[in-house]
Amino acid sequence: MGNKSTASMINHYNLASLPMLATIRYWWWWASHDLAYLERIEGTKGLDFDLVQSIAKDYGIARGIRKEKSDPDGSRNRQRAHIIADAVNRRRDGFTSERSLTDRFELCLEIVDELNRRSDAAEAITHNDFVSGISKLSWFVAPKSWTMFDRLAAEAIGVKSGSARDKATRFYQHLDDTGFVKLASDMRSALPDSDRFYPERIVDQYLWLSASQEENRPLVITKTAAFLDAIGDEKRTQLLRMAEIIETNFATDLAKLIPDTHKTSKKNK
Numbered sequence: 001m002g003n004k005s006t007a008s009m010i011n012h013y014n015l016a017s018l019p020m021l022a023t024i025r026y027w028w029w030w031a032s033h034d035l036a037y038l039e040r041i042e043g044t045k046g047l048d049f050d051l052v053q054s055i056a057k058d059y060g061i062a063r064g065i066r067k068e069k070s071d072p073d074g075s076r077n078r079q080r081a082h083i084i085a086d087a088v089n090r091r092r093d094g095f096t097s098e099r100s101l102t103d104r105f106e107l108c109l110e111i112v113d114e115l116n117r118r119s120d121a122a123e124a125i126t127h128n129d130f131v132s133g134i135s136k137l138s139w140f141v142a143p144k145s146w147t148m149f150d151r152l153a154a155e156a157i158g159v160k161s162g163s164a165r166d167k168a169t170r171f172y173q174h175l176d177d178t179g180f181v182k183l184a185s186d187m188r189s190a191l192p193d194s195d196r197f198y199p200e201r202i203v204d205q206y207l208w209l210s211a212s213q214e215e216n217r218p219l220v221i222t223k224t225a226a227f228l229d230a231i232g233d234e235k236r237t238q239l240l241r242m243a244e245i246i247e248t249n250f251a252t253d254l255a256k257l258i259p260d261t262h263k264t265s266k267k268n269k
Contacts, residue, residue: 013228013240015221019251022206023243025220028227029205030197033058037140038196046089046141049081055140056081059148061133064126080125087111088137095142101172101180104146108134109165131164143198145181153204156211158259175257183253190245202246206254 015021037051044051056062065084068076094107111134115125126133135149149168154160159170180203187199209220228236 013225014244014247015224017247017251018206018209019202019247019254020243021221021224022209022254023199023202023246024224024228024239025209026201026205027197027239027242028224030201034140034201035196038143041140042196046092047085047137049078049085051140052081052085052137053078055137056133059133059136061130061136064128064130064133066125066127083125084115084137087114088134088141091138092141095138095146097145097181101146101176102169104138104142105135105149105168105172108138108168111138129164131168135168143200145184145200147175147180147184147200147204150204150208152211153207156207156258174259178257179253180257183250183257186253187246187250190249191242199246203254203257207257210258 013020013024015024037055040051041047047055052065053062056065065077065080067080071077088111091107091111095104108131112126112130115130115134116128117124132149132151135147139146139148149171151167154167154171157171157174159167159174161167162170180200184198184200184203187202188194191197191199209217212220228239231239
């Protein structure tokens, strides 16, 4: 598209639509990050220490894992990553699509407690409550009908105060109450060729975009439009069609995830 302005890119690709923008941005992230992890887990049947360390870096949760100041060959840090992987893998069957989000979050808290609340504080594997980190790692072993807890996604539904546990509890309860699991299932049914692509994360991206600063939106759109320009006509057409399906069929349902009171408060700022 050359040196088109942001306004023309918005109009050309309909990137002013948050469902459109969320779908394209998550597909971009999925293709460059999540797909490789999901394929590897399919082969290994669970997380391993390499995956824990890589996912932690990609998702900004590495700081929540304790690190040895003196670990020249990295063996102690690998051991901690292995312990985290094992704690998640042992509960993989519990993260089933038949359970509510709040029930699955209880499993996350079991893992958090196992890793952090040891008799000797020096032996703790993670810092404080590794709530967001475990929600993210557990998604990779059971992505269907499950989603990650993220501070910005929670802020989109008005959950801003409290401890990580408290915010995550309210976040998942709200998603249960507003039909997240059914919405994700309906999206999967509507999208063609969605193998290993989980629209649950489109919802996550939609909430994240809803909570992000609107003054930053033009740059997000510019980057997304540049990505669409770069991937070629065939893939761009397929991806835009996918985004249009989400926008046409699920824009109203996505908007319902955000409480009216929170929408009003944002407008009045």
